[in-house]
Amino acid sequence: MYSKLGTLWRSIHKVLDMITGNDSQQMLSPLLTVREAANVLRISERTLWSLTNSGDLPSVRVGRSVRYDQSDLAAWIASRKTA
Secondary structure, three states, X not given: OHHHHHHHHHHHHHHHHHHHOOOOOOOOOOOEOHHHHHHHXXXXXXXXXXXXXXXXXXXXXXXXXXXXXXXXXXXXXXHHOOO
């Protein structure tokens, strides 16, 4: 359980670093599962599916699986910010 929480926190910090421009790593970041992406965005998996199916949120298909690029999540968050 603790390793999953650690992984989630690292994912959240990576997304926040990308949003704030503090991304010091130029490596390809791992893709997130539906559950991980929903947790990062703090929304339900059902809401995430709705955003994905509407084309609002980009996703990556790997076979029958759907994954989310962390930089896409960061860009989506940034596009939703209000002044």
